[in-house]
Amino acid sequence: MTAPTDHKLIYYIKKWVKNISEDDEKLILSAFEPITVKKKKDLLEPDETCKYIYFVIKGCLRSYYVDAKGIEHIYQIRLDNSWISDLESFFSQRPSKYYLETLEDSQLLxxxxxxxxxxxDEVPKLERYFRILFQKAYINxxxxxxxxxxxxAVDRYNDMLKEHGDIFxxxxxxxxxxxxxxTPESLSRIRKKH
Amino acid sequence: MTAPTDHKLIYYIKKWVKNISEDDEKLILSAFEPITVKKKKDLLEPDETCKYIYFVIKGCLRSYYVDAKGIEHIYQIRLDNSWISDLESFFSQRPSKYYLETLEDSQLLxxxxxxxxxxxDEVPKLERYFRILFQKAYINxxxxxxxxxxxxAVDRYNDMLKEHGDIFxxxxxxxxxxxxxxTPESLSRIRKKH
DNA sequence: TCGCACACTTGACCTATGTTAAGAAATGAA
DNA sequence: TTCATTTCTTAACATAGGTCAAGTGTGCGA
Structure with a gap:
């Protein structure tokens, strides 16, 4: 592990919350557990309670649910340097409706x-960070x-290309x-008309 | 004004954050300014910066934007005991794209x-409350x-009837x-087939 | 290096919802 | 009470995107 101040997680927290002390940084880092997960593994399945919130150091994940007809509906795709979880289950500590799956080999905290x-309670500045994070997530x-x-659909496709081109x-x-x-068919037709 | 502990705002904060001290309560209440607004008044217009976040004591508000064709798109409707603002403008302190309008005579904080x-900074428990509030708003x-x-559209209509019937x-x-x-036409057709 | 999933495309047809336009019903100000 | 305005409904027609079904590649595990 690199020195705390150089750590990616700390770097992203400091982007939004100033004056984090060295002690706070150490406390934060000690609370997060680094894990490595292979591609196509589930971190969460329906009816499980979501125990963790994850920061993606490197990798790619999706969260989705399967409807009554067996169709998957994806509601989040996350790449490096972002957060993922099922917040509904995580914060209520009640069973989830969703899957959380790696799409690439991933390093997570x-x-x-x-x-x-x-x-x-120990680091109020961290609570500030999450307040700001959820605020932004809500706006998005x-x-x-x-x-x-x-x-x-065409406009949404173009917006996504422009703002999250790396996902493609x-x-x-x-x-x-x-x-x-x-549907994939519609996306295919949209792409044909460049 | 009623005694702090009986105050609606404090009541709703205490629903989510325990152990708020009397002093905290007083500090919170002193920071919020009660205002009364007549029906059909704008609290915010496009290109203004959103200066306030509002708690609705009693009344009804909507936030919406007007697209290039001049069509209004509503993204929030709020009744008693809820929060409303344009968070994007409020937190960035940059010009808004939205209108914020009362639909009834309203009492706000x-x-x-x-x-x-x-x-x-003064009341970290309040930051906790907003962290939880945004978390829930994001999940919603x-x-x-x-x-x-x-x-x-039919299912969404029925869900709304069930969960926010009072709005109707x-x-x-x-x-x-x-x-x-x-469109209003579609809603009308949905309602006809009860 | 073969074969078989998986990823993607294409075409014919269908359906939910939008559009346009008109009118009926409800509300509220004079 | 009346008239004007706002709200809501209805109908005929249009269309974006879905559904179903049949392809064509293409990459990876044996």
């Missing part, structure tokens, strides 16, 4: 529900909702289609 | 950006996104249609 709750989710309601390099189009809220 | 930032937004992508008593159907992501 995870923190358990109990440890994070403690950590909020509303933007995505807006686009899904009121923009055409690493994730099969079937998953991207589902994330965009359309 | 508002806190400014600067005061809230101070208050987070994802649920709504999911429904918009993968459920029919107080808000014109045009607004509800927009909130559901459909």
């Amino acid at each position: 995870r923190v358990s529900y109990e440890r994070l709750e403690q950590l909020y 989710a509303l933007e995505r909702l807006n686009a899904t309601m009121w923009e055409s 390099q690493r994730v099969p189009l079937v998953y991207i289609a589902s994330y965009l809220g359309i | 508002r806190v400014s950006y600067e005061r809230l930032e101070q208050l987070y 937004a994802l649920e709504r996104l999911n429904a918009t992508m993968w459920e029919s 008593q107080r808000v014109p159907l045009v607004y509800i249609a927009s909130y559901l992501g459909i």
